Amino acid sequence: MPYSEITSKSKDLSIQELKKLIGSILSSVDYGSIYCRNQTFSGLYRARQHEQIDGESDKYSFTNEKEFWNPPECVIKKIGRCNNIEESMFYCSNQFETAIVEVRPQANKFITVANFLPHKRDNQLPSFRIKPNCIQHLKKIKDFKSCIADYNLSERNSEFIKVDNLLDDLFTEIVQEDEAHKY
Numbered sequence: 116m117p118y119s120e121i122t123s124k125s126k127d128l129s130i131q132e133l134k135k136l137i138g139s140i141l142s143s144v145d146y147g148s149i150y151c152r153n154q155t156f157s158g159l160y161r162a163r164q165h166e167q168i169d170g171e172s173d174k175y176s177f178t179n180e181k182e183f184w185n186p187p188e189c190v191i192k193k194i195g196r197c198n199n200i201e202e203s204m205f206y207c208s209n210q211f212e213t214a215i216v217e218v219r220p221q222a223n224k225f226i227t228v229a230n231f232l233p234h235k236r237d238n239q240l241p242s243f244r245i246k247p248n249c250i251q252h253l254k255k256i257k258d259f260k261s262c263i264a265d266y267n268l269s270e271r272n273s274e275f276i277k278v279d280n281l282l283d284d285l286f287t288e289i290v291q292e293d294e295a296h297k298y
Contacts, residue, residue, distance in 0.1 A: 160214035183229035
């Protein structure tokens with residue numbers, strides 16, 4: 116199946132079939148890993164939409180800062196871009212505005228945005244190793260450029276570029292409420 120057909124066919128496939136299909140695509144290329152050092156990363160933002168100013172709703176209220184981490188599995192009732200029903204995932208952005216847009220603000224609702232700042236050691240961010248995807252997209256984002264600056268795409272074969280483009284398309288596509296199958 117051509118990569119371009121995956122999202123259109125996803126409506127007819129089960130989660131297990133999709134996992135198997137995408138897993139086989141990902142295993143066909145080696146992303147390797149990147150050692151990130153000297154990053155310019157400035158933090159993450161996570162937005163939450165709620166009914167009342169203190170976060171209270173019928174099912175959930177904010178009682179401490181932990182409420183801004185990923186929600187408990189029991190409250191996840193819809194599939195998301197990176198999670199299944201009852202699977203908790205920490206969704207965030209490196210931009211304040213994007214975090215707000217991602218929660219799809221509704222009229223007469225409150226939105227609270229948490230800012231997660233990195234801990235520096237000796238005035239530097241710690242180094243770490245990642246196994247990235249969507250390299251071409253990440254290279255365009257200011258806070259991630261420094262982390263993947265040495266990742267040379269010209270050393271990769273055409274299949275790698277196709278898979279990276281597929282992942283970029285899947286992770287950056289704007290999905291409407293009635294298109295949950297695209298998640």
